[in-house]
Amino acid sequence: MSEPAAVLAGLGAHVPPRTVTNEELSRRMDTSDAWIVQRTGIRQRHWADPGVATSDLAVEAGHRALKSAGTAGPDDIGMVIVATATPDTQCPATAPDVAARLGLGTIAALDVSAGCSGFVYALATASAALVAGYAERVLVIGAETFRPFLDPADRSTAVIFGDGAGAVVLRRGTADEPGAIVSVDLGADGTLKELVGIPGNGSRHRSTDRPPDPADQYLFMHGKEVFVHAVRRMAQSSSAVLAQAGWSVGQVDHVVGHQANLRILHALAKQLGVDGERLVRHLDQVGNTSAASIPLALADAAAQGRFQAGDRLLLTAFGAGLTWGSVALTWPGIALA
Numbered sequence: 001m002s003e004p005a006a007v008l009a010g011l012g013a014h015v016p017p018r019t020v021t022n023e024e025l026s027r028r029m030d031t032s033d034a035w036i037v038q039r040t041g042i043r044q045r046h047w048a049d050p051g052v053a054t055s056d057l058a059v060e061a062g063h064r065a066l067k068s069a070g071t072a073g074p075d076d077i078g079m080v081i082v083a084t085a086t087p088d089t090q091c092p093a094t095a096p097d098v099a100a101r102l103g104l105g106t107i108a109a110l111d112v113s114a115g116c117s118g119f120v121y122a123l124a125t126a127s128a129a130l131v132a133g134y135a136e137r138v139l140v141i142g143a144e145t146f147r148p149f150l151d152p153a154d155r156s157t158a159v160i161f162g163d164g165a166g167a168v169v170l171r172r173g174t175a176d177e178p179g180a181i182v183s184v185d186l187g188a189d190g191t192l193k194e195l196v197g198i199p200g201n202g203s204r205h206r207s208t209d210r211p212p213d214p215a216d217q218y219l220f221m222h223g224k225e226v227f228v229h230a231v232r233r234m235a236q237s238s239s240a241v242l243a244q245a246g247w248s249v250g251q252v253d254h255v256v257g258h259q260a261n262l263r264i265l266h267a268l269a270k271q272l273g274v275d276g277e278r279l280v281r282h283l284d285q286v287g288n289t290s291a292a293s294i295p296l297a298l299a300d301a302a303a304q305g306r307f308q309a310g311d312r313l314l315l316t317a318f319g320a321g322l323t324w325g326s327v328a329l330t331w332p333g334i335a336l337a
């Protein structure tokens with residue numbers, strides 16, 4: 001009898017309709033399409049309109065994932081996890097509101113805050129809850145609305161980040177089923193917390209008498225340093241999760257890395273010894289969507305018919321914290337909503 005495991009049962013995605021091209025950004029700040037494409041691989045991103053918050057995107061993606069999973073009704077889902085670095089409010093969390101607006105009743109609902117690694121951390125949390133028997137099905141959503149946190153005067157972040165949401169339904173199943181999460185690796189290094197973040201609104205800032213500084217409300221990032229750690233940690237974590245799964249690199253059909261920068265993905269592939277064909281690329285269309293990046297990339301690749309049931313996938317992410325994490329899973333052959 002195979003071990004209990006979390007099994008992927010549904011997938012959905014949503015990006016706000018407004019597309020912002022590199023050309024448009026070049027008219028607003030000192031940058032160019034050539035620089036952005038060459039240094040990041042990003043060609044466009046979606047930005048939510050004023051008044052649209054992370055929960056609005058999360059509800060759309062969650063609805064599609066529930067439809068894709070063919071869930072019969074609200075009683076089917078036992079928990080909602082929203083991974084986000086841009087929650088609607090500091091308190092309460094965004095997930096209870098999302099659960100309520102999806103009509104899921106009074107089920108458990110929590111946010112996971114792990115920057116761009118948030119979706120992988122949330123998958124791990126959901127997987128543990130399913131295996132422990134706390135729920136039969138969990139809705140996991142990665143959602144971000146970064147536009148309001150981007151300093152229009154900071155070209156090093158303003159051209160990178162985009163808004164969107166991706167969601168999956170995980171159900172309790174067994175490790176030998178297509179769609180099963182086979183292994184998980186997570187890590188963090190808080191000594192590097194000063195490399196990327198949004199300092200405003202936290203208790204550290206609020207507890208001082210320092211007058212509020214508008215810059216504290218914006219995302220800062222030391223891109224060069226983050227780049228180096230991103231490649232190293234995702235490569236190490238990928239190797240660890242594959243070793244745990246008992247898979248060789250050669251057996252992996254698709255690598256779905258955090259869509260931060262094409263150069264990071266290429267460096268990761270080189271370190272792992274994976275050819276470019278197996279790399280899933282989606283950032284040219286959406287930029288870095290942080291916790292939404294991996295489910296959006298999954299949904300895009302699935303919509304293009306890239307995955308076959310039984311394919312072996314390696315998901316790996318890296319983000320603020322610093323945090324990182326990887327998941328090895330097989331593909332279930334699900335219908336997209």
Ligand code: ACO
Binds near residue numbers: 116117221223290319
């Ligand atoms: N347009 C034109 N020039 C620019 C721009 C721009 N948008 N941004 C920076 N530059 C300039 C810089 O000013 C610098 O000029 P200088 O040499 O005259 O000083 C030059 O380009 C090089 O700048 P770098 O910062 O060294 O550029 P780099 O090649 O490192 O690319 C980037 C920057 C794209 C941010 C890269 O470092 C990166 O992708 N880092 C990783 C980001 C990441 O992985 N984030 C994930 C975590 S985020 C989270 O969790 C929320």
